Amino acid sequence: MFIVGSSDAGVQRCAEDGQSWLNCECSSTDADADADTDTDADSDSDTDTDTDSDTDTDSDTDTDTDADTDSDTDSDTDLVTYGEPFTGGEYHLGPVDWDETVWVNGCRPYPVEIQALEGNYLAKVSTTLNLNGELCDTCIFISTGQGNSLIARVVGSATNTMNSIDVSETVYDELNAGEWPRVMTWQLVKCQDTGKIQYQYSAGANPWWTAVWVRNSRIPIEKVEVLSDTHTDWYTLTREVDGSYTCDDGFGQGEFTIKVTAIDGQTIEDTFSAFTAGQIAESSGQFE
Numbered sequence: 604m605f606i607v608g609s610s611d612a613g614v615q616r617c618a619e620d621g622q623s624w625l626n627c628e629c630s631s632t633d634a635d636a637d638a639d640t641d642t643d644a645d646s647d648s649d650t651d652t653d654t655d656s657d658t659d660t661d662s663d664t665d666t667d668t669d670a671d672t673d674s675d676t677d678s679d680t681d682l683v684t685y686g687e688p689f690t691g692g693e694y695h696l697g698p699v700d701w702d703e704t705v706w707v708n709g710c711r712p713y714p715v716e717i718q719a720l721e722g723n724y725l726a727k728v729s730t731t732l733n734l735n736g737e738l739c740d741t742c743i744f745i746s747t748g749q750g751n752s753l754i755a756r757v758v759g760s761a762t763n764t765m766n767s768i769d770v771s772e773t774v775y776d777e778l779n780a781g782e783w784p785r786v787m788t789w790q791l792v793k794c795q796d797t798g799k800i801q802y803q804y805s806a807g808a809n810p811w812w813t814a815v816w817v818r819n820s821r822i823p824i825e826k827v828e829v830l831s832d833t834h835t836d837w838y839t840l841t842r843e844v845d846g847s848y849t850c851d852d853g854f855g856q857g858e859f860t861i862k863v864t865a866i867d868g869q870t871i872e873d874t875f876s877a878f879t880a881g882q883i884a885e886s887s888g889q890f891e
Contacts, residue, residue: 682744683793685823685866689732690788692766694745696775699725699758706769709759710739710816710846716883720797720819725771726755728789733760739846740816741823742794745770747787749780754792794821800871800886802861808880811853815861815878816846822865822890831859854878865890 698705701718709727726745728738738757745768746752753774761769768789770778779785797819805814817827827848828837832855840848860874869890878884 684744685791685793688788688790689766692764692768692787692789693785694747694775694778694787695761695763695767695769695785696772697727697761697769699727699769699771699774701725706761707759709733709844710736710757711759713758714803714883717801717803717818720801721756721758722797723771723773724753724755725758726774726789727759727761727769728757729763729765729767730760731765733757734844736842736844736846738791738823740818740820742792742821743768743789744792745774745778745787745789747778747780747782747785749782751778751780753777754795756794791823794819796821796889799889800863802873802878802882802884802886804878804880804882804884805847806881808878809853810856812849812851813854813878814843814847814849815840817848817863820863820865820890822867822869825864825866828862828864829854829859830862831855832857837862 699708701708701713701723703711706727713721721740726743728743732738739759741757742754743757744752744754755770755774763769766789768787778787800820801818803816803818805816808814813829815827817824827840827842829840829850830837833850833852838850840850842848856877858874858876859878860872862870862872863886864870867890871886871888871890873884873886875884
């Protein structure tokens with residue numbers, strides 16, 4: 604279960620214990636509101652991918668909605684939020700963009716097919732909060748002190764203060780009312796439905812070492828597992844700093860099944876006959 608807090612001290616304690624902050628109980632306190640740094644610290648993490656997707660699929664969806672959740676629904680806006688809000692930070696014009704005109708996106712690479720699904724409302728959160736790629740491709744609800752708000756997709760990290768964010772020009776233009784400082788609050792939220800989940804395989808993926816991004820998920824992901832000739836029991840993949848999920852001994856050369864579990868307990872399973880490096884394969888479904 605994800606327990607999301609906004610405490611600098613809590614995140615530091617989690618880091619010292621070797622845990623992701625999303626999987627560690629952190630108390631919720633207001634964070635430092637000084638946000639005078641607008642420098643991105645994303646690392647160049649992978650090569651551009653070839654998006655040929657000729658693999659045949661046989662897909663099954665298993666959605667479990669009986670699990671306990673840490674989500675809340677705002678009846679006025681139909682927003683489904685997760686965890687505590689991050690308060691006291693500021694938003695900055697990164698810029699954050701698909702073309703990476705100034706800074707690279709730490710959750711990259713993003714083929715044009717994925718860009719079209721995830722849109723141009725983009726953001727980067729504090730590097731401290733995304734150390735293990737846990738926020739890659741999640742959505743956040745941003746609300747300013749001037750009353751402007753919107754939902755943006757996280758595509759990387761920036762060296763801002765704890766609760767501050769960098770945003771794309773589209774986001775900045777809609778939020779900015781000429782205020783200074785540009786104070787805002789953000790919180791994890793369910794993304795809008797723009798289609799099915801997409802599996803994007805690394806350009807270097809092969810049957811003996813496999814890496815895959817799970818793109819366009821509406822809900823933050825708890826874990827990704829695989830069942831294959833190599834792993835006859837469900838095997839949990841390792842989440843990397845760029846948001847990809849890796850299997851050091853690979854998916855093997857035969858049929859395999861991927862299971863994606865959301866933080867609210869829903870699951871989706873997809874079975875494929877094989878994969879190719881750089882491929883984008885569409886899931887059978889999407890989280891509700």
